[in-house]
Amino acid sequence: MLLLAFGIFPALYAVFLSFTRNGAFVGFENFQRVLSDYRFWPAVQHVSLYIVVWLVVLTLFAVLLALLVHGLHARWASTGVRFFYYIPGALAGASSVMLWLFLLDPTVSPVSGVLHALGIETFVKAVSLDNLPVVFTLIAFWAGAGGWIIILYGALNNVPQEVMEAARIDGAGPVKTAWHIQIPLMRKWISYMMVMSLAAGTQLFVEPRVLSQASKGVVPPDYSLNQLAYLYAFKQNDFSGSAAISILLLVVAAGLSALFVFRGGLFERD
Numbered sequence: 001m002l003l004l005a006f007g008i009f010p011a012l013y014a015v016f017l018s019f020t021r022n023g024a025f026v027g028f029e030n031f032q033r034v035l036s037d038y039r040f041w042p043a044v045q046h047v048s049l050y051i052v053v054w055l056v057v058l059t060l061f062a063v064l065l066a067l068l069v070h071g072l073h074a075r076w077a078s079t080g081v082r083f084f085y086y087i088p089g090a091l092a093g094a095s096s097v098m099l100w101l102f103l104l105d106p107t108v109s110p111v112s113g114v115l116h117a118l119g120i121e122t123f124v125k126a127v128s129l130d131n132l133p134v135v136f137t138l139i140a141f142w143a144g145a146g147g148w149i150i151i152l153y154g155a156l157n158n159v160p161q162e163v164m165e166a167a168r169i170d171g172a173g174p175v176k177t178a179w180h181i182q183i184p185l186m187r188k189w190i191s192y193m194m195v196m197s198l199a200a201g202t203q204l205f206v207e208p209r210v211l212s213q214a215s216k217g218v219v220p221p222d223y224s225l226n227q228l229a230y231l232y233a234f235k236q237n238d239f240s241g242s243a244a245i246s247i248l249l250l251v252v253a254a255g256l257s258a259l260f261v262f263r264g265g266l267f268e269r270d
Contacts, residue, residue, distance in 0.1 A: 017243035030244040051201040066152035097210040155189040191264020
């Protein structure tokens, strides 16, 4: 019932809105109007760039950190590090962004020396459009990577010990073992991580909205597609246009997710 009430029914209603206007069927008119909006394609570019940076950074570092934690032989060290990774995930999205507002402001940041070394002298420069994909990736990694590291750590625990022992007997070092044995056996979990992270990345909203308010408009209010859909619905009172953006976003995200699912063999039997 909950799935019908809060998942399927709203999705079907959004489809209905995207093909109608004031209750009348208008075909693809709403989609054409949205696609011709001067704000749409810059928002697509912003979200696409962020997703590419986010998925690459998440995949590389989450897999690497999971392998490093799994390689710790002391049980207390492994448990402590996993708990440390998971702590940032306890912060809500808006709270995490507020924390990063202080970290990105060179005048109050505890890492101001690093910011100055990177040539960032002011908060406005830190949240310039060129830096935002990296900024949003840092925020997302801080808040969500810990959970994925723990999941990948669990996947590594399922690698048969006989296989690992055979690799050691054959003289394979940690790097070769990880590249030829552990990572291939983690393929399904990595694909699952990428599908879920892709879905979350396309919903970019809280981070640019909070930064837009904090930077007094340096970050535009229509930076992401979700923000643009919000403006259509609640600023322009155009729920049909907002639904059209949502459906376009859903179709693209579903297509990319299907690619990850089939390429990653997520539903293949071992």
